[in-house]
Amino acid sequence: FRLDIQRFGLRAEVEYRPIAELGFAFGTDDSYANFTSTVDVPYFLPDERLFPRPVTSDPPRFLAKDVVFGTSSSFYIDSDLHLGPVTLLVGGRADLWTYYDQLRPSFDPRFAVRAEVLPGFLVKGTVGLYHQTPTPFFIAEKGGNPDLPLEQGWQSGIGVEAQLTRALDVDVQAFYRNAT
Numbered sequence: 290f291r292l293d294i295q296r297f298g299l300r301a302e303v304e305y306r307p308i309a310e311l312g313f314a315f316g317t318d319d320s321y322a323n324f325t326s327t328v329d330v331p332y333f334l335p336d337e338r339l340f341p342r343p344v345t346s347d348p349p350r351f352l353a354k355d356v357v358f359g360t361s362s363s364f365y366i367d368s369d370l371h372l373g374p375v376t377l378l379v380g381g382r383a384d385l386w387t388y389y390d391q392l393r394p395s396f397d398p399r400f401a402v403r404a405e406v407l408p409g410f411l412v413k414g415t416v417g418l419y420h421q422t423p424t425p426f427f428i429a430e431k432g433g434n435p436d437l438p439l440e441q442g443w444q445s446g447i448g449v450e451a452q453l454t455r456a457l458d459v460d461v462q463a464f465y466r467n468a469t
Contacts, residue, residue: 292425296322310371310381313334318363318382324425328353328432333373355429359388359422374405388421389435395420409452413462415447 302316329352367380378401386393401419406412419437422428428435448462 290426291327293327294322294425296320296335312369314365314367316365318361319363321360322359324359325355326355326425326429328358328426353429353431355425355431355433357388357425357429359386360427361386361422376403378402384420386420388422388428388437389430391435393422393439395439395441412448413450414445414447416443418443436440440468442466 298318298320300316300318303315304312306312329350331350334361361384364383365380365382365386367378370377370379378399380399382397382399384395384397384469386395396417397420399415399419401411401413401415403411418441420441423440427433428437444464444466446462446464448460450458450460453459
């Protein structure tokens with residue numbers, strides 16, 4: 290199996306803060322990719338009892354090469370609200386994925402909270418939905434299935450941050466993902 294990728298991406302973002310405690314970020318995140326997948330496998334496995342076998346006894350091979358051009362056009366908005374030692378982050382991302390003649394839309398809500406429980410010590414948590422296309426091998430027309438839906442998963446995390454000195458901080462996080 291071989292996968293060659295040529296990719297180009299563009300990201301732009303604008304921030305707006307109407308008051309010190311409230312901010313918004315609006316952005317776009319676009320990518321364009323050309324995937325070339327190559328599969329080269331034998332039709333059947335040779336009888337290992339014949340090892341070492343002469344070169345002329347190699348089994349017939351299945352060779353498939355497929356080129357997929359795909360895009361992802363995204364728009365996202367994030368907001369942050371500071372309420373004393375607690376910061377709430379709420380956002381969403383809308384994507385439109387394309388490959389072959391397929392169009393796959395998605396919307397991903399995301400939430401996070403950060404709380405400074407002691408000076409220099411923060412507790413944080415996140416939850417969000419994430420989408421992505423199946424790998425190019427799986428959606429290839431030759432040997433795959435271009436009708437596969439987007440992969441999705443809910444991800445959540447908890448963690449702590451501690452500022453030990455001006456130059457040293459520690460950030461520990463644990464994640465859980467439920468993918469379908």
